[in-house]
Amino acid sequence: MGLIAREFKAEVEALSTAQHKNLVYLQGYCVHDGSQLLIYSYMENGSLDYWLHEKTDGASKLDWPTKLKIAQGASCGLAYIHQVCEPHIVHRDIKSSNILLDEQFEAYVADFGLSRLIQPYNTHVTTELVGTLGYIPPEYSQSWIATLRGDIYSFGVVMLELLTGKRPMEVFRPKASRELVVWVQQLRREGK
Template sequence: MAKAQYIAFYITVCCIAFIVSKIVVSVLLYKRWKRKHLIYEEDGFSGGKMVMFKSAMMQSLKSDELFKKTLKLSYKDIIGSGGYGTVYKLMLNESTAFAVKRLNRGTAERDRGFERELEAMGDIKHRNILTLHGYCTTPQYNLLIYELMPNGSLDTFLHGRSVETKLLDWPSRYKIALGAARGISYLHHDCIPHIIHRDIKSSNILLDQNMEAQVSDFGLATLMEPDKTHVSTLVAGTFGYLAPEYFDTGKATVKGDVYSFGVVLLELLTGRKPTDEEFFKEGTKLVTWVKAVVEHKWEEYVLDSSLKCSPADEINGVFRIAFLCLEPEPSKRPTMADVVKMLEQARSERVVEEY
């Protein structure tokens, strides 16, 4: 009996020591990350706190310059708005500008959206994911400070006023599709824990000065451990882009993002929004419509009119990739890593057909 008690005591002590060591290591790693990434952190601004992350752009800023500029933002500086909040253009000088997303506090859901976005974006560095430069919290509102994308969103180019002055040619659309796919693939496969975006759509794909795609708006993002297959959640996202299984199971998976990306591919190919009744024939499910287009080779009849002289083999290949992404059964959809590979080799239809 005494020996058994000694063994139990020994195991307990070892477990406690292991847990304590993990906590200590976590604290040390966090402090190391903080020293590496933060160049400025200040409490006391209007009862709140401002944090800026280390980057070449932020190095030359004075400690309180950015915050003082945010206090002067007005309706004249608004460049976007929606359920996620209001986005302002913040000019520090002639060569330095930021996009500032303001989220008014007051509801638990708004605060959770801010926390999700901050948690998902805080340590991500990828050429196809919008860079978060810092944030500010106050009792009245939260601010997220992003890199400014001079060419706005893909939605604006395809459906907004800018389409009147500058059309997207096929090489640009292909480049945007591949860049967005690489960004989403990074979230799904290279981040630990994995990140499910849950709101992939054309308005959340922003374009930099080189028309390079950057995935943005992580207010609905969900983190998922590598050994998990899904995360139970409320149905959230944008109608027309949501995967059908969300409504049946209420579970978010990376394959839901794949479905949404398939819808974005169709937008790039057709120039139409997924809510366009004329585009998606009434009473016809999306996947049935796409299947008919692919099987009967109707691509040229539904293609955006500005792409009529584009290479048919590449366009038909991307239609087939979209069809794979839009499979009703999630397990039959490719992963985003597979989608990237297929898009990279879109000039070879054989790659898609052999998948």
């Protein structure tokens, strides 16, 4: 089974297993002539990434109550896949483009193509390193183990992104301020 077929199967399994008000709702899927299609509920406001980085003045349109609502909704969806649904799910690609927003700016965790199902009481799943640059936990560079903690780290990066409006990795910036987490840690050391 190819990588794309595995990712498609993982997403269908995860979304069939996990149903929560802050997870995208899988309406259906289709496999036909080598094409794979997932049908989700429509999200009128697109992704958090769109509002923070693509939409002109989008970040400034997100007031503090809306940002808090988005953070709470996304955290509830993540907590559900980690603690409640059986088997638990390690998402492995939490990022602002995988947090979708409906008409009322309710947040929905999306894109379970890289996720892995794990049995309760396990704390990790051994798998290949995946994720998006800027969201990958530092410990992943030393091991090939995807963990629930890794998802939490990535979610923390999303929260910093939501608070600062900055991308997690800006390759065209000076090296010292290229990574959002490193930049925030430096500001913290300086008491800023």
